Amino acid sequence: xxxxxxxxxxxxxxxxxxxxxxVVTGREPVMIWHAETDLPDLDLVVLPGGFxxxxxxxxxxxxAHAPIMAPIRRFAEAGGHILxxxxxxQILTEAGLLPGALLRNGALRFLSQDCHLRVERSDTPFxxxxxxxxxxxxxxxxxxxxxxxxxxxxxxxxxxGRIAFRYARPDGRVDEGDRQTNPNGSVKAIAxxxxxxxxxxxxxxxxxxxxxPLMGGEDGKPLFEGLxxxxxx
Amino acid sequence: xxxxxTVMLKDGVLDPQGKAVGHALHVLGFGGVGEVRIGRVIELxxxxxxxxxxxxxxxxxxxxxxxxxxxxxxxxxxVA
Numbered sequence: 001x002x003x004x005x006x007x008x009x010x011x012x013x014x015x016x017x018x019x020x021x022x023v024v025t026g027r028e029p030v031m032i033w034h035a036e037t038d039l040p041d042l043d044l045v046v047l048p049g050g051f052x053x054x055x056x057x058x059x060x061x062x063x064a065h066a067p068i069m070a071p072i073r074r075f076a077e078a079g080g081h082i083l084x085x086x087x088x089x090q091i092l093t094e095a096g097l098l099p100g101a102l103l104r105n106g107a108l109r110f111l112s113q114d115c116h117l118r119v120e121r122s123d124t125p126f127x128x129x130x131x132x133x134x135x136x137x138x139x140x141x142x143x144x145x146x147x148x149x150x151x152x153x154x155x156x157x158x159x160x161g162r163i164a165f166r167y168a169r170p171d172g173r174v175d176e177g178d179r180q181t182n183p184n185g186s187v188k189a190i191a192x193x194x195x196x197x198x199x200x201x202x203x204x205x206x207x208x209x210x211x212x213p214l215m216g217g218e219d220g221k222p223l224f225e226g227l228x229x230x231x232x233x
Numbered sequence: 234x235x236x237x238x239t240v241m242l243k244d245g246v247l248d249p250q251g252k253a254v255g256h257a258l259h260v261l262g263f264g265g266v267g268e269v270r271i272g273r274v275i276e277l278x279x280x281x282x283x284x285x286x287x288x289x290x291x292x293x294x295x296x297x298x299x300x301x302x303x304x305x306x307x308x309x310x311x312v313a
Contacts (some may be wrong), residue, residue: 057298057299058301061298061301065298093303094301099303100303101301101303101304103246103247103249103304104249104250105249106247106249107249108249108250108253146247148246148247148303148304149303150303185247185249
C-alpha cells in the first residue's frame with residue numbers, strides 16, 4: 001500500500017500519521033505539500049490533524065480550497081481511498097467530499113482526552129479488522145468536533161450505513177446526551193462517517209495515536225492494518 | 234465599492250458561543266436578554282461600480298468560501 005500524507009501550513013500531526021502507516025506498511029509514506037498540483041501514484045491519501053491555515057474562517061475551510069485539493073478530488077472521483085482525521089475530517093466536509101460539518105464543541109472547551117468508539121460496520125476498508133459493535137479506545141484533541149448535518153442527511157447516513165464510528169461507553173452503549181461518552185455533543189454521537197462508495201472516511205479521534213505499546217496501546221492499529229489488507233497490491 | 238457579508242449559523246443550529254455570552258450577560262445583571270447568536274461580519278472592498286454586480290460577486294464569494302451553507306446562512310449588503 002502506497003500512502004501519501006497531505007501537509008498544509010499548520011498541519012501538525014503528519015509525523016504521528018507517518019509512524020502509524022510505517023508500522024503497518026513497513027515503508028515510509030510520501031509527504032505531499034499543499035501547494036502541489038499533482039498527486040503521486042498512491043493507494044491511500046491521508047489528511048492528518050492540526051490547525052491548517054490557523055483555523056482561519058472555519059476549521060478546514062481554507063485548506064479545502066488549497067491547490068492539492070483539485071487532484072485529491074480527481075483521486076476521489078476515480079475511487080481512491082482517503083482517510084481524514086481530526087482537521088482532515090473538517091477539511092473533507094468543507095470540501096464537500098463528506099457530508100455534514102463540525103461545529104464548536106458543545107461545552108465550548110477544547111477537549112484533549114481518550115474516548116471510546118463503537119464500530120458500526122465491519123465491511124469497509126477502514127473497519128474490516130473489527131466486528132460491528134466492537135469498541136476501541138482512541139485519543140481525541142479538538143475544539144470543533146461537534147458533528148452536525150440536517151435531519152435528512154443524518155437519516156440518509158443511517159439508512160445507507162455510512163456512519164463508521166460512534167462515541168460510546170467502553171461497554172458499547174451509545175448515549176448522545178451523555179458528555180462523558182459523547183464529549184463534543186455530536187448529533188447521534190457520530191464520530192466518523194463514510195462516503196457513498198465507502199472509500200472516504202473522516203473521523204475526529206486519532207487512531208494513529210495508539211499504534212505501539214510505547215504509546216500506551218495499539219487500539220488504533222486495526223484501522224491501518226485493515227487498510228493495508230484492503231489496498232495491498 | 235464596499236460590500237458587507239454577514240454570516241450567521243442557521244436557525245436551529247446550536248450556538249454554544251452565543252449561549253455562553255448570553256449567560257455572561259445575565260451574570261452581569263443585564264436582564265431581559267433572550268437568545269444570543271454570534272456570527273461573523275466580512276467587509277469586502279470590490280473593484281465594482283455597479284451595486285448589483287458587486288452584490289452578485291459577494292454572493293458568489295459567500296457561497297464558495299465565506300459561508301458553509303451546511304450550517305450557515307449569509308446576507309450581503311452594499312455599504313459604500
